Amino acid sequence: MLIAALPKLDDRTRVCIQAGNVNTGAFDPAKEICARAQPAGAWVHVDGAFGLWAAASPRYAHLVEGFSLADSWAIDCHKWLNVPYDSGIAVVRAHGHLQNAMTMSAAYLQASDMREPCHFTPESSRRARGVELWAALRSLGRAGLAEIIERNCRFAKVFGQCLRQAGFEVLNEVVLNNEVVLNQVLISFGGDGDTRRVIAGVQEDGTCWCGGTQWRGRTAMRISVSSWATAQEDVERSLQQS
Numbered sequence: 267m268l269i270a271a272l273p274k275l276d277d278r279t280r281v282c283i284q285a286g287n288v289n290t291g292a293f294d295p296a297k298e299i300c301a302r303a304q305p306a307g308a309w310v311h312v313d314g315a316f317g318l319w320a321a322a323s324p325r326y327a328h329l330v331e332g333f334s335l336a337d338s339w340a341i342d343c344h345k346w347l348n349v350p351y352d353s354g355i356a357v358v359r360a361h362g363h364l365q366n367a368m369t370m371s372a373a374y375l376q377a378s379d380m381r382e383p384c385h386f387t388p389e390s391s392r393r394a395r396g397v398e399l400w401a402a403l404r405s406l407g408r409a410g411l412a413e414i415i416e417r418n419c420r421f422a423k424v425f426g427q428c429l430r431q432a433g434f435e436v437l438n439e440v441v442l443n444n445e446v447v448l449n450q451v452l453i454s455f456g457g458d459g460d461t462r463r464v465i466a467g468v469q470e471d472g473t474c475w476c477g478g479t480q481w482r483g484r485t486a487m488r489i490s491v492s493s494w495a496t497a498q499e500d501v502e503r504s505l506q507q508s
């Protein structure tokens with residue numbers, strides 16, 4: 267998000283910024299955006315589906331600087347934490363916001379003095395997703411989580427470097443010199459048709475799975491390294507295939 271391109275903001279505005287762009291892994295300038303948005307009464311929401319997990323790694327924590335100023339965050343646990351779908355977390359700054367938005371009432375729902383989870387989630391009935399989340403965090407610990415994040419980011423850089431050396435173009439953010447900042451890599455294999463053919467070939471081959479996307483008017487392969495199980499040899503085999 268470009269600060270200079272922000273329109274006039276007011277108290278009806280919701281500014282949705284990304285910690286970890288879905289294509290490039292890049293982080294919006296949260297501190298500057300909050301400094302513009304919040305005095306105008308605008309709400310700043312962070313889509314941090316995978317990117318906010320960078321906070322768990324001493325090497326990548328600087329990327330999330332300023333995001334704590336936002337009014338709300340959305341984080342997925344089924345991405346970098348690798349727990350089963352559909353484990354998402356909404357975090358709001360001010361106590362009461364979530365409850366005001368989510369509270370359900372009905373004659374058959376008995377009020378009590380206990381904290382009722384259904385006042386904080388969109389669902390009344392749901393499975394115990396929190397157990398998987400707790401177990402993953404408990405078994406990995408901060409160091410284990412940081413290891414997954416740092417290994418995945420290292421492999422993303424390897425993909426970028428090796429494919430660039432092989433003559434292909436890394437399309438990640440131009441303002442960041444097309445460098446790979448997190449775990450996402452965007453590659454063009456020539457024209458859009460060439461890239462589409464490579465994506466189809468990689469998916470057909472099955473050594474790894476990469477999807478396609480559009481980035482600044484061009485077709486790109488989107489490499490997202492986010493599995494706890496991905497090892498160096500998987501990266502090498504995938505590079506050989508592409």
Ligand SMILES: Cc1ncc(COP(=O)(O)O)c(C=O)c1O
Nearest residue numbers: 286287288313314315316342354
């Ligand atoms: C940055 C980002 N935001 C949101 C989403 C959507 O998340 P979900 O599939 O959990 O709804 C994704 C999924 O890829 C994502 O990468």
